[in-house]
Amino acid sequence: MIKLAIDGMGGDFAPEPIVKGSIEALNKYDNIEIILFGDQEKMAPYLIEHDRLKVIHTESYLDMGVENPVFEFRNNKEHSLFKAMQYVKDGHADAVVTAGPTQAVVVGGQLILKKMKKMKRVAIAPIIPSYDRQGKLMLDSGANVDLEAEHILDLAIYASIVAEEVLKRNKPKVALINIGEEEGKGRALDREAYELLKNNKNINFVGNIEPKEVFTHEADVLVTDGFTGNIVMKSMEGTAKGLGMILEREIKSKLRNKIGYLFMKPALKNFKKSLDASEIGGALVIGLNHTLIKAHGSSNDFAFYNAIRQAKEMVEKDVINKVSKILNEEEWLNERIFKNIKHSI
């Protein structure tokens, strides 16, 4: 039985979509057990009796606009998010799922679940939409403002395993986000990361990708530092939002457009759906000792259900142990190379 600790109070519309999404997941998968952390009274209207659903009441929960999660953590470990994390840390469950505030999720992950011994950084890896409807993992999307080339390599190895095991890609293709396709493009960081990625046997590196190909490129995993990844994510979000607004303005401007809109409504709805993160799931917070999924703050039932599904698959496929094993080998390999170099000097 896979046990999932769920933060019942995280998210813009919590607890309703969280509880409903959890029940949906319980009905769909009979190998999961869900433990909901949160305000029992607030969750009550949506709860049902279920033999694989348990509720643990918490006195408090984090505000979605929380500004200093480190301070919150130091002063109150009773917040629903932190309690769910501690429950997993203590070995009572296998993974945490939350739609809570990103920064607090990353901070809590590092302070409670703790970084994997071999991972130097934690990263956020959402699945971004693509033309082929498959989605791509993009990381780091904002956990680290600065990253070094070797951190990007670690992230690429981790994400490759996730892409293979959870997204079911065969030899997942990894690309480095950059301002040009050719080798040698970009900042010193990008050139260093290119070298490391190219020479690593654990990943299938296909070179640089310019973000103008972000919807259509063949890669399964896109890697970059957390500043750049965040800028790409937010540029995509801003462009999609802006284009949607412009399209709406055009449609409303004339009667004939409105008539056309009635015909095209299902197409436009599908169009919107294909951009919708809820179809794919949440972002993985990777680099920790336990599986942690951060669903979008504005998640509806279905989006949250999908985030739970991701957590379940991460645990089923034993992703964390697989990553840990490869990173251990990497280190062993690097040490050996290093010794040989020293020896030859």
Add this chain to the structure above:
Amino acid sequence: MIKLAIDGMGGDFAPEPIVKGSIEALNKYDNIEIILFGDQEKMAPYLIEHDRLKVIHTESYLDMGVENPVFEFRNNKEHSLFKAMQYVKDGHADAVVTAGPTQAVVVGGQLILKKMKKMKRVAIAPIIPSYDRQGKLMLDSGANVDLEAEHILDLAIYASIVAEEVLKRNKPKVALINIGEEEGKGRALDREAYELLKNNKNINFVGNIEPKEVFTHEADVLVTDGFTGNIVMKSMEGTAKGLGMILEREIKSKLRNKIGYLFMKPALKNFKKSLDASEIGGALVIGLNHTLIKAHGSSNDFAFYNAIRQAKEMVEKDVINKVSKILNEEEWLNERIFKNIKHSI
């Protein structure tokens, strides 16, 4: 009379749209004279007799895929782009307009037109679309992989003057592209740039902008380093292209959508138009001693006409001298502050 040196052979479809756009501009503005540089024979089919149009034949021109423009410059100064630049440098004309390859335009600008004495870097500043149809200047969009905070400040001052004089904005609002709105967000570079921008009397700084607001934010000028600016531009381009493809797939998927499409065609055309760079003009290459406009490589007649209009306005409004004057004052001010600091130590 404003004299404009035009690279007749730059651009994916040159010389046709270049010559046609030039003639359009001549017909529209009677205070400009155009000197077209390029292959006389290739341009001939589109040329007309005009008392303010002059053609200077050049034996060669740059390929749009040129990989080493510095090498080209050293070996052949007869390329149409370089000849047009030299013509301006020698004082025979006031500005250069080209749809040639970006890197060659920047390199030629630096080697022939030369950097303005007080500008430490050259930058590319396209006008990006916005919901209010006004457009915003965004820079640097890719001339420099690395920039320092003081370079970003210089760019902000320059772009503010362009926004005021050419885009007719009153007290143009300048924003710093960043991963969060609050002061203190971003990399060390962003925090330093924020400080400099906030404390400068020559610009109307409104704080950080996240790229998710790129279509809707009130700012007239968006500044960042050339790596980030290029990533934002290409993410916008990729998202717009990807969404367009998805929308097309949806429309084609069912008959009712196709019917709807017939009704909505003008709206969708307007929609596409509002994203089209040709409606706004070319990118300014700023920081040089002379006005240089880089039109999009795929420019049609109208796009190129618009780039010419921009060049004309830059010259009319004497932007370069105005920038130069302010930067001179800046330097004087900085020196004085520096002396005072030294004195007080």
